[in-house]
Amino acid sequence: MEGKDKESTLQYLPVNLFGSVMGLSGLALAWRESHHMFGTYLFISDAIGCLAILVFIVLGITYLSKLVLFPKIVKAEFHNPIAGNFFGTITIAILLLSSVISAYSQAMQQVVWTIGVILTLLIACIIIRRLLNVKQDFKHAVPAWLIPGVGTLDVVVAGGTMPLTWAREVNLLCFGIGSILALVFFTLIFSRLMHHDAMPDKLTPSLIILIAPFEVGFLSYVNFTQRIDAFASILFYFGLFMFVVLFSKVFKRGLPFGASWWAVSFPMAALSNAAFLYADFVNNWPLKSIAGLILLLLTLVIATLFIRTFIYLTKGQLLKP
Template structure:
């Protein structure tokens, strides 16, 4: 009995904390930024954005403590996760979370936001270099060209999303570099992913939510490009509209009762948050009742989805199933 109890105790451990849970910070941070924009468009209270921002910071701190503990206590587990041909891509959720939190915290303290942004750009570029180098080593299975492939490298666009107004004299070139890397790589990686999805077997049910990541290059690209240019032009509009179209297509493929709930569901959070922020920004630019209505629907949908994900994740944690091998 004691042996069985020990085995059961071992099964629920920080060593099984998945790195992809940092996607929750991305989604919650994006929701906070979206509600901050909504306060300008709809006149909603900025307190909503403040509360959600605090939750994002707390979740990041909790996950950071947990994952650092995993790194210290079970370093081989972290190494194996990073070296995994698919799971390794999710380390980009950590660097993107830092960048997004720079905008969340920057709303209260510009200096703090700037410091966090500078801290975030270093590992973001470093991870992009490592992932691209690893891919160019060859001998990779075509089946591993999954949507998560977009996270670490295309995630560099978030540097421009969060740093478009940074006052540093070198920020302009850094933002341009991030758009160059993320934008060009997005074209290549999306081609690989679409080829895999079209010509090979469908993704496993547990990985299906990650398909929503494919809208991120367009909506994050829209936000990064418009922040960099400080204007919305036809190219930006094309990015926004195609991302919206792709979201509608993927929505009916992802949100199915047959897909089991797990940490992988957080993959839908940030892409939807990016779409919401883009929709709000575009609606404020065009001043069309239809686009304003679309932005309201997307924001409401995003809020509902993230609340459900948050509650179900906490429920899994208390039941002990979140950290089981």
């Protein structure tokens, strides 16, 4: 009986839990930047990176089991106008893990990145095609819509300097796709938030995704062009501004905890990595202090999310309808 109960909870495993891999990978990369700027211990980045890989393997095996045992449920999740966008977190996680792996094996990095590129472009095509083929309810225009499009920008974040002969054009393709999609969807989502009812409480944490097009856009632009100019600065500062505006709307008492909270992790991680890159370019202590504070806040948030997720999982409160 106990075995059946455990098996039945598998059907409630949400795909957005892959956001935890994105957050952990981004945190590992941010601590790597901290090592270069502040001389913090490199093993912190290594340990978090290994944890990200482990979590991805566990989630990957578990979600594949869900696909085998409950294919109709996975299909329904994929076709859901909101939840379906979170399948992009799987491909983004693969791309970010390629950056984590880069410190240990460039050959493995290139293999993982290539897989991530193919899957990211495939997901983007499927999701955008579905949005155009089916009439959309405007209340479904939520920050999660940004994930498949921003995912193509992550191709450039992870592979902007990839030494493969075909990588430059693929990066340019993905940068073009991600930039325009981010602009279009950000406008739609911002309009929906201004003129329609507020999103349900369980989706409120996803508001932080609104900073992703700017901070991920900053990282991808800088990685591809290998320079920080006025346009890059505008992207960084507007993303930082949006984070300050949205912080009090998301991190407030009374919001229920669930897997959806992992949506805050990677946008904050992108902000942290962008802050380190920009502070290193400007080379002044106020910006370096901001980078350090954002990293500490990110670490606290992800540690809290990880602990609460583990507690909710062991208590059987995470995987339930």
